[in-house]
Amino acid sequence: MxxxxxxxxxxxxxxxxxxxxxxxxxxxxxxxxxxxxxxxxxxxxxxxxxxxxxxxxxxxxxxxxxxxxxxxxxxxxxxxxxxxxxxxxxxxxxxxxxxxxxxxxxxxxxxxxxxxxxxxxxxxxxxxxxxxxxxxxxxxxxxxxxxxxxxxxxxxxxxxxxxxxxxxxxRPGYLAALKDYYCAHVARLCADCKARFEKNPLRLLDCKEPSCQEIADNAPRGLEHxxxxxxxxxxxxxxxxxxxxxxxxxxxxxxxxxxxxxxxxxxxxxxxxxxxxxxxxxxxxxxxxxxxxxxxxxxxxxxxxxxxxxxxxxxQGLELPPPPAPAVFIAFIGEAAKEAAVRLAGELRREGIPAALGFGERSLKGRMREADASGARYAVIIGDEELAGGTVTLRDMRSATQEKVPAAALIPRLRRDIPA
RNA sequence: GUGGGUGUAGCCGAGGGGACUAAGGCGUCAGGUUGUGGCCCUGAAGAUCGAGGGUUCGAAUCCCUCCACCCACCCCA
CATH class of the missing domain: 3.30.930.10 (Bira Bifunctional Protein; Domain 2)
Structure with missing residues (x-):
């Protein structure tokens, strides 16, 4: 892997x-x-x-x-x-x-x-x-x-x-003063500092090695130069x-x-x-x-x-809000309803309403579990009944209430109920 | 680059030579009758125990080598 x-x-x-x-x-x-x-x-x-x-x-x-x-x-x-x-x-x-x-x-x-x-x-x-x-x-x-x-x-x-x-x-004057000071201490420096002494003396001051720190503490200070x-x-x-x-x-x-x-x-x-x-x-x-x-x-x-x-x-324990859930989850029952569901998902999204569509084969129960897990506020259920009546079942997942609404009335209804 | 620690399913995690056909929890999937979620119950899938080699009759468990992550040094953001 x-x-x-x-x-x-x-x-x-x-x-x-x-x-x-x-x-x-x-x-x-x-x-x-x-x-x-x-x-x-x-x-x-x-x-x-x-x-x-x-x-x-x-x-x-x-x-x-x-x-x-x-x-x-x-x-x-x-x-x-x-x-x-x-x-x-x-x-x-x-x-x-x-x-x-x-x-x-x-x-x-x-x-x-x-x-x-x-x-x-x-x-x-x-x-x-x-x-x-x-x-x-x-x-x-x-x-x-x-x-x-x-x-x-x-x-x-x-x-x-x-x-x-x-x-x-x-800086050159300061570096010279620094080198002058360090000259006397080279022997006691760590290996890294010996290299710094030659190539990049300013970094000598930054060494964390205790023995080097002691030397650095007494080194001439840049601010004074x-x-x-x-x-x-x-x-x-x-x-x-x-x-x-x-x-x-x-x-x-x-x-x-x-x-x-x-x-x-x-x-x-x-x-x-x-x-x-x-x-x-x-x-x-x-x-x-x-x-x-x-x-x-x-x-x-x-x-x-x-x-x-x-x-x-x-x-510090900063907590951030979870990512937004879809407003609507569309659950269909049967192949005929699936076509309507695909169409509806497209329409909702074109209207700016975040919509999730279930995929694959699942029982309605499984579908509703999926809807719940998605965090959607509403579920739209489309089956043979709805298809025959030109309606759609709109379920409020929070209050666990639902009603049939005319298919044409769904979008205006959601527009009204979903806070921007 | 140096030193130390850790490595078991997607995640958390038990087990430290034979009873491991590897526990448990989360998550996932399915079912709990006929068109309905959250809780609950049942079941399933999912792991060559980081990889490779070795020791041993036998290794997730011991050893070696790699790899990755973590911690400290170093350096920096």
């Missing part, structure tokens, strides 16, 4: 109400903040992601689904949404639109990870990108939108962690967040897994368990558009995992 590939999942009918619930919230929140939807292909040229995320990130080094098509082009299944949106922004000359250009997406995301609770090889993200402004008020607005989005969903107990990792002016501009930007952002009533916790060790971030970075953590269960995050990426061949264009965005949102909604 075939199974869904490892780390992927079917989203079964019982799960769909949660997805629809989240999608509706996305629609509502993006409407409020003025974002317009964009959909990009599931795969892009591999270079786009390598360029964007950075060659030494885990995503690029070991998590991409990369393949060559028959024309020899290297393609990669989208491992994150931002580069694809930026590519589309550039490709379609959106820099000619009044900035900031605000775009959102709901997209499958692919990463070759070892699956675990809330971690899949294919998952789905809602992301938003605001391209074309360096104003810290935009950072605040992006964070506010994410925050209000979770609130709208009814997710409680989230915490927002915030940090600034500087820009290309101040920000250049005046970045420092002012970060101060302004915090001011605006305060104005918006968004409680942010400073985490000087917060570094994101993508190299393109500048200045603002943030993550949302659920209160439940494990810090490694980030539900969403984002930041500013002022150099990415240039990196991809555009003019200097500051930008800011965030993304959140839909599966993780749903996990948390369930943990």
């Amino acid at each position: 075939y199974q869904a590939p490892r780390g992927t999942a079917d989203i079964l009918p019982v799960e769909q109400p949660y997805w629809r619930y989240v999608e509706r919230a996305i629609e509502e929140i993006t409407r409020r903040y003025g974002y317009r939807r964009i959909d990009t292909p599931v795969f892009e040229e591999t270079g786009l992601f390598r360029r964007s995320a950075g060659d030494y990130t885990d995503i690029v080094q070991k998590e991409m689904y990369t393949f060559e098509d028959r024309g020899g082009v290297s393609l990669t299944l989208k491992p994150e949404g931002t580069p694809a949106v930026c590519r589309a922004y550039l490709e379609h000359g959106m820099h000619n639109l009044p900035p900031p250009v605000k775009l959102y997406y709901i997209s499958p995301i692919f990463r070759y990870d070892r699956p675990q609770a809330g971690r899949y090889r294919q998952h789905h993200q809602f992301g938003a990108e605001a391209i074309g402004s360096a104003d810290p008020a935009l950072d605040a607005e992006v964070i506010d939108m994410a925050w209000q989005f979770y609130r709208l969903l009814g997710l409680s107990g989230l915490t927002l962690e915030l940090n600034s990792i500087g820009c290309k002016t101040c 920000l250049c005046p501009d970045c420092s002012a930007h970060f101060a302004a952002l915090q001011k605006y967040l305060a104005v918006l009533g968004i409680p942010a916790t400073l985490n000087h060790r917060l570094v994101r897994g993508l190299d393109y971030y500048t200045r603002t970075v943030f993550e949302f953590q659920p209160s439940f368990e494990g810090r490694q269960s980030t539900i969403g995050g984002g930041g500013r990426y002022d150099d990415l558009i240039v990196e991809l061949g555009g003019r200097p264009t500051p930008a800011c965005g965030f993304a959140t995992g839909i599966e993780r949102i749903i996990i948390n909604l369930k943990r």
